[in-house]
Amino acid sequence: MIAIRPAHARGKADFGWLQSLHSFSFGRYYDPAHMGFSDLRVINDDRVAPRAGFDTHGHRDMEIISYVLDGAIRHRDSAGNEAVLRAGEFQVMSAGRGILHSEFNASNEAPLHFLQIWIEPRETGGAPAYRQKDFGLQPGLTLVASPDGADGSLAIRQDARLYQLLLAPGAALDFAQASGRRSYVHLIRGSLQLADVQLAPGDGARVSELPAYTLRNTGSEPLQALLFDLA
Template sequence: MFEIIRANERGRAHFGWLKSQHTFSFGDYYNPKQMGFSALRVINDDQVAPGAGFSTHGHRNMEIISYVLEGEIAHKDSAGNEEILPAGEFQLMSAGKGIYHSEYNASKTAALKFLQIWIEPNVQNGEPGYQQKDFGNAPGLTWVITPDGRDGTLQIKQEAALAQLLLSEHDKLELPVTAGKAYYLHLISGELMLDEQQLYPGDGVKLAAIASLKAHATKGAVKALWFELPA
């Protein structure tokens, strides 16, 4: 499988304080062909107005990842966590048996841009958890979330992993693929040739049953997220 979801094919929502683009069905956007991929259920590309945000609401049995692209998130939850999440950092909240939280734009003047990602867990009704970390800007693939929390990564309740991919213009990299796994790539910025397919910011690719995969940054510095998922 090599299925591209183009940026302009995503669902859209506009609530004044929030502009969002949905890769998969979410809220009022329903596309029966895009209900998620493997355990990956949501990728929302959100822009939040200054001082606005998501008021306190609840989740259960979902692994919720936030990756800040611009600005800062002010996070608060019912487990007692109250944190600021700046640009470049990853947040992983395990909802478990139930958690309430709010996410606000910490600035009164600047917009907040972040990716909201949901992954379905393989453990139900566990204890809620919160993790947050900056993994730097090393070129190539840097693993940020793994099932076992190896090498200082955030630990997720699923046989899934997430890496950040950073390439300078014209850099090439062979991406790691293993039989029996599915993969998803979401391009944040720059232009990327994945095998013979050209990708642009906001594009995503579902991948399965592939033997090899080459990435080539064709224009600008590339930033992307690379998901390893259960088949």
Template sequence: MITVRKANERGRGHYGWLNTHYSFSFAKYYDPRYMGVSALRVINDDIIDAGAGFDTHGHRDMEIITYVTSGTIAHKDSVGNVTTLPAGEFQLMSAGRGIRHSEYNASDTEGLTLLQIWIEPNQFGGEPGYQQKAFGMREGLHEVITPDGRDGTLKIKQDARLLHLLLQANQTAEMNLGPQRVAYVQLIKGRLKLNGVALEPGDGGAVQQVDQLVFASDGEAVEAIVFDLPPHS
């Protein structure tokens, strides 16, 4: 079964410097039908004005993933990381027993767009951690985050994987799901057929009770992120 979360039906947040779409309940947006999928709790599609951003604030016991789709983030945190995150790179911050950080648009003239993702961990407390990596823009479906950090992927404190999907026009890719696994697909650009179900940019697709996923670009290049998640508790 595939349930589509249409881009134009997501929650909205307008904060002057920040314009965002919420796939799941977050901040002042609440809808009991959309509280997350498995351990995936947050997908916020953020547009941040030049020179603006999130002031220093804290998190604990959450795996926080950021993927920049245009522009560059200026990142600073309480464990000593001061860095920039350009478009196309993935960031994974494990909050552990507590971390404070700020995230700003590094440009004073250009906008910044990103996906902010929260995944609930299966390990609590412990040292906070920070990882960041560029995996390149390779065609096909490639792991970027895994539970064991295999093959140079970022390591997450959850039985979950994040994969990056890039297809040219009329290309396909396939992915097998394990028994009782749950998947979620967030389309960034292009038109995608997910097991024949049409997705438009910004749409999400929650997948349950499906053994295999077939991704087919529909006449144009596609970019998406794909979550392989543990069974619902």
């Protein structure tokens, strides 16, 4: 079964300095039909004005993944981590028993565009942890996050895997979904045919009870998406 979450149906937040689109319930946006999918809890499509950002605030018991699409994030946290996350880089912050952090647009002139993703951990507590990596632009599926850090991926504390999907125009690949698992596909750029369903940028797709499906770039431009393999 494939259920589409259209881009235009996402929740919206406008704080002036921040424009955000919520695939699932978040902040002031609440929809009981869209509270998450399996352990995937948040996908926020955030655009931050120059010199603006999220002041120091706390998190706990959440695997927080940031993926920069355009611009750069300046990150600081209470564990002593300070870093700049640039376009193309992924960051994982395991909040564990609690951490304070801030995220700001690192530019005084250019806007920042990034995806903020939350995955609920399999266990609460534990020491906070921080990791970041650029996985390049390898065509096909690239494993970005996994429970065991396989193939150089970033380790997360959940039985979930996040893949970066890049397809040239006309290219396609098959994804085999293990028995009892589900997947969620979020299209960032391009035109994607998932099995017999067409997706546009910003659309999401919940895939369940489907042992395998084909992902095909049906547009004239490169395609970029995220694929979550979930329990």
